[in-house]
Amino acid sequence: xxxxxxxxxxxxxxxxxxxLRKAFEDLICQCWGTNEQLIIDILAHRNAAQRNSIRKVxxxxxxxxxxxxxxxxxxxxxxxxxxxxxxxxAERDAHLANEATKKFTSSNWILMEIACSRSSHELLNxxxxxxxxxxxxxxxxxxxxxxxxxxxxxxxxxxxxRYEGEEVNMTLAKSEAKILHDxxxxxxxTDEEVIRIVSTRSKAQLNATLNHYNTSFGNAIxxxxxxxxxxxFLKLLRAVIKCLTTPEQYFEKVLRQAINKLGSxxxxxxxxxxxxxxxxxxxxxxxxxxxxxxxxxxxxxxxxSGDYExxxxxxxxxxxx
Amino acid sequence: xxxxxxxxxxxxxxxxxxxLRKAFEDLICQCWGTNEQLIIDILAHRNAAQRNSIRKVxxxxxxxxxxxxxxxxxxxxxxxxxxxxxxxxAERDAHLANEATKKFTSSNWILMEIACSRSSHELLNxxxxxxxxxxxxxxxxxxxxxxxxxxxxxxxxxxxxRYEGEEVNMTLAKSEAKILHDxxxxxxxTDEEVIRIVSTRSKAQLNATLNHYNTSFGNAIxxxxxxxxxxxFLKLLRAVIKCLTTPEQYFEKVLRQAINKLGSxxxxxxxxxxxxxxxxxxxxxxxxxxxxxxxxxxxxxxxxSGDYExxxxxxxxxxxx
Numbered sequence: 001x002x003x004x005x006x007x008x009x010x011x012x013x014x015x016x017x018x019x020l021r022k023a024f025e026d027l028i029c030q031c032w033g034t035n036e037q038l039i040i041d042i043l044a045h046r047n048a049a050q051r052n053s054i055r056k057v058x059x060x061x062x063x064x065x066x067x068x069x070x071x072x073x074x075x076x077x078x079x080x081x082x083x084x085x086x087x088x089x090a091e092r093d094a095h096l097a098n099e100a101t102k103k104f105t106s107s108n109w110i111l112m113e114i115a116c117s118r119s120s121h122e123l124l125n126x127x128x129x130x131x132x133x134x135x136x137x138x139x140x141x142x143x144x145x146x147x148x149x150x151x152x153x154x155x156x157x158x159x160x161x162r163y164e165g166e167e168v169n170m171t172l173a174k175s176e177a178k179i180l181h182d183x184x185x186x187x188x189x190t191d192e193e194v195i196r197i198v199s200t201r202s203k204a205q206l207n208a209t210l211n212h213y214n215t216s217f218g219n220a221i222x223x224x225x226x227x228x229x230x231x232x233f234l235k236l237l238r239a240v241i242k243c244l245t246t247p248e249q250y251f252e253k254v255l256r257q258a259i260n261k262l263g264s265x266x267x268x269x270x271x272x273x274x275x276x277x278x279x280x281x282x283x284x285x286x287x288x289x290x291x292x293x294x295x296x297x298x299x300x301x302x303x304x305s306g307d308y309e310x311x312x313x314x315x316x317x318x319x320x321x
Numbered sequence: 322x323x324x325x326x327x328x329x330x331x332x333x334x335x336x337x338x339x340x341l342r343k344a345f346e347d348l349i350c351q352c353w354g355t356n357e358q359l360i361i362d363i364l365a366h367r368n369a370a371q372r373n374s375i376r377k378v379x380x381x382x383x384x385x386x387x388x389x390x391x392x393x394x395x396x397x398x399x400x401x402x403x404x405x406x407x408x409x410x411a412e413r414d415a416h417l418a419n420e421a422t423k424k425f426t427s428s429n430w431i432l433m434e435i436a437c438s439r440s441s442h443e444l445l446n447x448x449x450x451x452x453x454x455x456x457x458x459x460x461x462x463x464x465x466x467x468x469x470x471x472x473x474x475x476x477x478x479x480x481x482x483r484y485e486g487e488e489v490n491m492t493l494a495k496s497e498a499k500i501l502h503d504x505x506x507x508x509x510x511t512d513e514e515v516i517r518i519v520s521t522r523s524k525a526q527l528n529a530t531l532n533h534y535n536t537s538f539g540n541a542i543x544x545x546x547x548x549x550x551x552x553x554f555l556k557l558l559r560a561v562i563k564c565l566t567t568p569e570q571y572f573e574k575v576l577r578q579a580i581n582k583l584g585s586x587x588x589x590x591x592x593x594x595x596x597x598x599x600x601x602x603x604x605x606x607x608x609x610x611x612x613x614x615x616x617x618x619x620x621x622x623x624x625x626s627g628d629y630e631x632x633x634x635x636x637x638x639x640x641x642x
Contacts, residue, residue, distance in 0.1 A: 124445070124482075127482050131482075131484050131485070131486070135484060135486050135488045136484050136523070137481075137482060137483055137484045137521060137523070138482075139480075139481065139482065139521045140483075140484070140521035140522055140523075143517040143520075143521045144517070144521075151513065151517075152513075155477070155517075155521075156476070156477075156480065159460075159477065159480035159481065159482070160458075160460065160480065161445075161448050161452075161458060161459075161460065161480070161482075162458055162461075163452050163456060163457050163458045163461070164452070165452070165456050167456045192472065192473075196464045196465070196472075196476075199464075200458060200460045200461035200464045200465075200476075201461055202457070202458070202461075
């Protein structure tokens with residue numbers, strides 16, 4: 001359930017493109033100061049297909065790429081948020097994943113997040129966008145830029161094309177719950193059977209397996225994966241499980257940590273809001289309110305300011321009941 | 322370059338469907354014996370799109386699946402060849418791969434062949450057909466049914482969605498040629514770097530790497546991978562390299578071994594002819610003639626008989642210059 005609010009009567013893409021052009025021209029001549037509000041009013045209230053049309057029409061009308069213009073006119077966190085959101089979801093994920101392959105370990109989380117929280121079809125579109133944009137495959141970059149246990153886990157995760165149906169094999173769920181429990185009891189967290197199960201099974205099948213795990217062995221798997229709370233690989237593995245089975249809880253936690261950080265982590269905040277506003281932000285907001293006893297709007301408003309704040313709040317549908 | 326010959330004036334799918342129905346009815350009432358020739362005349366001379374249309378129209382007109390009728394009417398190697406060829410290429414590969422996951426080691430070759438000789442787009446369609454038909458993913462079945470070094474190699478191969486463009490990074494080709502040479506010199510054939518390179522790089526990039534390997538280290542990689550000629554994993558790894566870089570030579574060898582076998586290996590023969598007739602059989606025939614000094618038509622005619630022979634010869638365009 002998306003929080004994105006598209007007006008009942010949407011202007012045509014060329015009207016939107018014209019308005020955006022005006023917003024930029026105002027910025028350039030500084031006739032009446034900036035017109036970021038107009039940019040927010042348009043881009044934060046158009047869905048992916050509409051934004052794509054606006055980009056197309058804008059390019060045709062003015063011979064310039066809308067994204068390049070936004071990049072030139074805007075700055076800082078507001079710029080990053082507008083740029084990321086304006087991108088097509090698959091292109092945006094390809095961009096985030098490519099950034100992640102160029103950085104160090106913390107970015108393993110972003111690769112995992114993209115691999116595990118998107119549907120098979122969405123992830124496939126990310127891979128296609130990656131080919132088109134970077135002339136390479138996502139998998140080869142992930143494999144090249146990771147090592148050891150992280151490579152062992154992340155490459156299969158980003159390579160996956162999971163079955164998406166609801167069919168579940170209960171015999172298999174039972175036998176694989178036992179495999180997982182045996183390996184985890186022996187602290188063989190990077191065992192290839194563990195990786196195989198979490199990286200290839202459909203979300204429905206994995207869910208059945210983990211329910212069986214919980215019922216048969218007395219603990220949720222993520223409790224057993226907390227044996228050593230400071231182990232970074234175990235943290236990532238718990239996040240994989242969360243992302244695959246209860247993504248809204250995973251994203252709630254990312255938001256909570258981003259907001260509670262000293263100075264807050266704008267990159268994480270921007271990433272989650274721009275990637276989930278059109279997907280499941282309603283559920284994420286519910287999870288946030290439940291866990292923090294504060295509405296997400298209020299937490300974001302407290303932690304951010306200016307146009308960046310306005311843009312994020314527009315995306316999460318601030319003002320809704 | 323395909324060997325499949327489609328007539329200049331192709332009857333409509335409903336005319337073809339009607340003719341096939343008549344061929345079956347002749348078979349049922351045995352009015353004048355079987356009419357396999359009619360089946361060959363139609364199905365061995367229609368491309369994939371045309372065969373799909375015929376299946377669709379046949380199902381609508383007679384309320385029965387054409388494939389089920391063929392299965393009921395035909396027998397033995399001829400049956401298998403007609404059924405496999407009539408299937409849509411992606412469905413056919415999904416079927417072959419599914420069969421392979423249920424058998425023992427020799428079928429690892431079939432999985433490798435499908436993973437390495439198809440384009441990224443074709444392999445993706447195989448995965449989609451696998452989801453649709455088996456309600457599971459190809460990767461999960463391959464991962465589940467393989468172990469050890471074979472799993473380590475085959476799962477990434479079938480999971481791959483390689484970049485298909487021609488762009489090549491020569492610095493990378495150089496450095497990865499060295500990695501391959503170092504690992505192979507140390508006999509670390511299952512090293513994760515070796516697997517990473519062969520399973521994620523584009524065919525163009527891999528080709529550049531292997532050319533560099535050859536130039537810098539004096540041997541083609543497959544010569545260095547022959548250190549222990551009886552090692553089954555090394556055999557498979559050489560086949561991976563061949564399939565990725567010179568598929569026509571790979572298929573020539575499969576055909577040669579299938580035909581030279583005592584009693585010949587009809588499953589391999591049928592597989593190669595039905596899967597390559599619409600793709601690169603012209604090149605495979607050239608490679609066969611070069612290597613064996615006998616045209617492939619002649620070798621197949623000598624080794625097979627009856628309708629099976631006729632069907633295979635029709636598919637490889639027998640009678641062409």
